[in-house]
Amino acid sequence: MRLYSVLFACLVLVAVVFAGPVAGPALAQSATAGSSSDQTSPIQIILQENRRLIEISSRRTIGPAIAAVATSGLPQARSVLERWQDRALYLRKSDGRFFFAEVSGAGGERLIDIATGADAGPATQQELEQLRPNSGVRALIGAALVPFQLTDPDPAVRSGALDAIARDAAPGHLEALRGAIATETDPGLRARKERLERLLTIAYAPDPADRIAAIESFAGDLGVDVRAALNPLVATTRAVTPGAPPGDENIARRLSPGSDALPAAEAYRLLVKAGLARPRISAADKRNALAAHIENGTVAGLPVAGLDSDEARDRAYAALADQGLVPPTATEAEVQAALDAHVFYDRYAEPDPSVTAAAEAALDAIAFKVGLNQAVNLSLDALSLASIYFLAAIGLAITFGVMGVINMAHGEFIMMGAYTGYVVQQIVPDYTLSILIALPLAFAVTFAAGVAMERLVIRWLYNRPLETLLATFGISVALQQLARNIFGTQARPLTSPAWLDGALHLNDVVSISYIRIAIFVLALLFLALFLFIMRRTRLGLEIRAVTQNPRMAASMGIDPDRINMLTFGLGSGIAGVAGVAIGLYAKVTSELGQDYIVQSFMTVVVGGVGNIWGTLLGATLIGFLQKGIEWLNPSNTLAAQTYMILFIILFIQVRPRGIIALRGRAAGD
Template sequence: MIRSLIARCLAVTMLWCAGTGVMAQDVGAPIQELLQEHGEIIAKSSRRTIAPAIDALAASGLPEAQVVLDRWQDKAMWRHEESGLFVYAEEIDRDTLRIFDFADGSEIGTVAEDDYKQLKPNSGIRGMIGAALVQFQLTDSDPQERERALDAIERSAEESHLAALRASLGMESEPGILARKARLERLLTIRFDADEAARITAIESFAGDLGVDVRAALNPLVSTRLETAEALPGTPDILRALKPGSEALPRDEAYDLLVEADLAKPRISRADKRAALVENIEGGAVAGIQVATLDSEAARDIAYAALADAGRVRPVATEAEIDAALDAFVFFERYIGAPPPVALAAEAVLTGIENKVALNQAADLGLDALSLASIYFLAAIGLAITFGVMGVINMAHGEFIMMGAYTGYVVQLFVPDYTLSILVALPLAFAVTFLAGVAMERLVIRYLYHRPLETLLATFGISIALQQIAKNIFGTQARPLTSPGWLDGSWIINDIVSISYIRIAIFVLALLFLGLFLFVMNRTRLGLEVRAVTQNPRMAASMGINPDRINMLTFGFGSGIAGIAGVAIGLYAKVTSEMGADYIVQSFMTVVVGGVGNIWGTLLGATMVGGLQKGIEWLNPSNTLAAQTYMILFIILFIQFRPKGIIALKGRAAEA
C-alpha cells in the first residue's frame, strides 16, 4: 500500500512538471501502475525482453489490458517523454496529438507530438501481443472476433491458450463455435497438458478422425530416435530393437551411428582404401607387403593397417572390426516426442487413422475415376452413334464438341445470367451442331459410306478446317465459359474425399444423356427406324423406311449430342480451337473398348478408360503423359484379346 502511494505521488509530481495537458489522466489507475512497473521494458520494445510485460498485462485480469494490447499492436500507444506515462493517441497533424486515458478511454486533450514517443513494435512483438490478445477475444461478444481468435490459435498455438480455451467453453453460446473450441481444446490438451491421463483421453477421442490437424498433433508424439548401447535398456520408452543389415536399419547406417558416438573407428570405402594403397607403393610393395599378394580384401586390410601403424594413413576399421563392433552393440528406437503411454496411445490412434485414410483415398480415387468416366462418356456418346451405329470414322467429332463449347461462350456474351445462359446454350448448341452434322453428312459423308479410309481422310481435313475457322473467329486465346455460382466449390465429404460441383453436374448430365439416348432408341419411331436400318438396311428399305434419311438424322443426332457435351466440358476445361483434339482419342478408345454401336458398351468403356487412366496416374502422379501412354498400350492389348469390345453388337456395325 505504501509503495503504491509513493508511486502515485511521484506520478502526480511528474505530471505537474510535464504540463496541464496530462493532468487529466488517472495516474493512479491499476492499468497505469502496471504499465509503469514494466515501463522501461515496454519502451525498449526488444523481443528478447518484452515477454514479461506482455504476460503481466495478459494475466492482470484488468478489463483495460485488452485496450492496451490492441493499441500497442496497432502502434497507437505513446509514452510521455518526461513522466513516462502511457496513453493512446491519434494524430491530428504532424505536430499535434489527441491523447486518451487507458483507464477509462476518456480524452485527455490535445498535446504537442514532440513531448511523446510513439511505440512501434516490430512484427515479432506484434505476434506476441496477438497471442496474448487471444484470451480476451475468445470471450468477446462478437462471434466473428471469437472466430478470429480460434484462427489465431490454429495458426500458432501456445501453452497459455489451453487455459483460456477451457475457461471460455462454458461461456460460449454459438453451437458451431463451441464445437470448434472443444475440438481445439482437445488438440491443445494433446500438445500441452501436463496430465498424461488427460492427454491419452484426448488422443483416444480422435480415433478414426481424418482431420489433418489431428495427424499434425499426433505425429510429433510418435517421433523416435535411433540409439545404440551395449545392452538393450529396460525402460518403457523403447519402441523396438533393430538388427543391422535389415531393411529398417542398413548395415552402413548402423556403423555410422557407432562412429558418431565414438564407439568405433571410422571406416573407409574400398575405393578410397585402394587409392591410399596405390599412393604408398614403394618398390613394388606397400608397407613391406608385395603388391602381387594384395588380391583380396583381407590382404588389403592388413596392408592398410600396416600403413596406419606407420602413421602414413589414418587408422580405420577393417571389415572384420566393423562386424565385431556391430555384434558388440544393440540398436533400438526410443520414443522422444512424448512419454511412452502417450506415444503408444498416439501410435494406436494413428494406425487406425492411416487405415481409414487408405480407404478414403481409394474412395476419392474412385470418385475421380467416375468423374473422368462421365466426361469421356459425354464426349463419346455422339461418336457411339456416328461411328458405332453408322460405321463412319468421324475425325471431326472433337470439333463438334468445340463448336458446342463456343456456342455456350457466345450465349454468355448476350445473356449475363450464367444459369439462364447455360439453359439457353444447351439446346442451342444441339441445334447448331445438329445442323452442322446434317450439312457434313449431306455434302461429304453420304458419298463415302463403306469407304473407311476416304472417310477418315475427309473428316480429318474437315477437322483442321473447323479448327482454323474457330481461330479466325475467336482467336487463339482460351475463352471463358463460366459456370453458375451454385456450381462453384466442391462437395467436401471429409479432409480426403471431395468432388467439385461441376463434375457432379457433368455426371448427372451424362446420366440424363444415357436416359435420353435409351428413350430415343427404344421409345420413338426414329429409334425404331435407326435400329432397323442398323440391323438390315435392305429389309428396312423394303418396309418403307428411307435409309438415306435415317443416316442423315442419325449423324445429325450424334453431332448434336457432341455439341451439348461441348457446353458441359467447356464448364470444366478450357475453351479453345484445339479442345476437341483433347477428347477425340479417348472418345474412340471408349467406343471401341466398350463395343461398337452399343450404348451400354460405351458406358462401360468410359468407366474402364477413366478408371484405368486415374489408376495409372495414381501410380505415376508426376507424369500424366506417361500415364496416358501406358493406358493406350493397355487398350491395344485389350483389343487383341477382345477385338469386338466388352459388349459386341450384332448387325451392320458388327459386320463392318
C-alpha cells in the same frame, strides 16, 4: 492568560516544524494522485516493473512482459495489449509512466490514462517515446490477445481467435479455450472450440489420461488437423548407446546394424556422430593415401607387393597414422567391434508409452478410413471422367452403330460445340445465361454441320468404310485448320458460372468439383433424352427399324436415306453439346476434339456398337480403368494411355462385339 496564549503558539510552532517532513510528502502524493490517478494502479505497476523489457522490445526477451500483462487478470490488460500492438502505447520520458496517446488538434499528443481512460493532459512529441513493436513482437502480443478474443461478444472476433490458435497454438491457450467453451452460445463456434480444445489437450495437457481420452475421441477422424496433432507423438529419432537404453526413454524399436532398417554404414555414422567411434575413410581414399606415401617400393616399411588385401592395407595405413602422416581411421575389425558393442534403437519424442500407443492406434484407424475414402474419391474421379467420355461418345455411338460410318471428324464436332460456347460468351457476358444459350445453339450448329457433311460426303460412301475413314479424316484436318484461321492457336477460355466454381468437399479426403458434377448430371440428362427419343418417338422407332433391318424398314414406308441424315445430324448435335460441357472443364483449342476421339471410339467398341447401354458401360469401364492405371503410375500419363489401349485390344480379342452386342446391320446380320 497571556502566558497561556504564548505557550499554545509555541506548541503549534513545534508541531508544524516536526510534522512538516511527514505531511509534506503526503500532501504531495495526494496532489499527484489527483492529477494522475494511475500512478499506483496495478496495470501501471506491472508496466513499470517490465519497463526495461518493453523499451528493448526484442522478440527473444519480450515474452515475460507480455505474459505479465496478459495473465494479470486486470480489466485493462486487453486494451493495453491492443494499444501496444497498434503502436498507440507511449512512455513519458520525464517520469517513465505509460499512457495511451492520440493526436491532438494543436499538433501534439493528448495523453489518456491507461487505467481509467481519462484525459491526462497534453504532451509534445519530444516529451514522449512511442513504443513501436516489430512484427515479431506484435505477433506475440496477438497470441496473448487470443484468450480475450475467445469471449468477445462479436462472433467474428471469436472465430478469428480460433483461427489464430489453430495456426499457432501455445500451452497457455488450453485453459483459456476450456473456459470459453461453457459461455459459447453459437453452436458452430462451440463445436470448433470443443474440437480445438481436444487437439490442444493432446499436445499440452499435463495428465496422460486426458491426452489419451482426447486421442481416442479422434479415432477414424479424417481431419488433417488431427493427423498434424498425432504425428508428432509417434515421431522417432535414432539413437545409440554403449549399453542398455536408459529406462526413462520411450523406445519404439531396437535396430540391428546391417538390416534393411539400419544399414551398417549408417549405423557406424551414428557412432561417429555420437563420438563413440573414430571416423573412417573410404577404400579409394585409403588407397590414394597409401599411394602418396610410397618410398622405395614400401609404405611405412611394408612392401607394396604385400598390400593385396584389406587387412594389409589397414596395417599400412595404421602405421602411417602412428607416424602422424595421415589422419587415423577405423579398420574393418574396429568398425565391426564398435557395431557389436553398441545398441541402436528408435525412440519416441513423446516420453509416455501409453500416449504413443494410443496415438498409433488412432493413426491406424485413421489410415484405414483414409484408404477407404481415397477409394471413394478415386471412384468419383472415375465416374466424372466416364461421364465426359459418355458425352463425347454418345453421338459417335449413334452414327457408328446405326450407319456403320467411321467418322474421324467426330472430335471436330465436339470442338465446334466448344467454340460455339466461347462465341456466345463474347456476346452474352452473363455466364449462366450464356451457357443456357450455348447448349441448344451448339446442338443446332453441329446438327446442321452434320447434316451438311452427310448430304455432301457420307451419303456417297456408304458400305465403303476405308473411303469413309479417309474422307472424314480429311474433313477433320480441314475443320481444325479452319478453327485456327478463325480463332488462332491460343487456347480460348469457356468460363463456367460462379455457382460452378469450387468443389463439393465431403471431408478432408473426398471432394469433387461442381463442374464435374454438372457434367455428370448433363450426361444422365442426355441418357434420359436419348432413351426417350429411341423408345417414345416415331423418329426413334424408325431409327431402330433401320438399324435392325434397313430393307424391311424401307418396305414398310420408312425412308432409310432420310433416317441416316437425321441420325448423323443427331449424333453430331449431341457431340456439339458435349463440346460445351467439355469446354468448361478443358481449354478450348482446335485440337480439343483430338483429345477425345480415341477414347470415344474405344468407348463405343468396348460397350457394343450402336447400343446406348453398351456405350454407358464402355465409358464407365474406360473411365475407371484409366483412373486406376493413373493411380498405380501417377507420374506417367502417357504410359497409362498405352496400358489402357493394350487392355482394350485384349478385351476385344475376348469379346469382339463389345459388352452388349447389337443385333442387326451393325452386328453384321
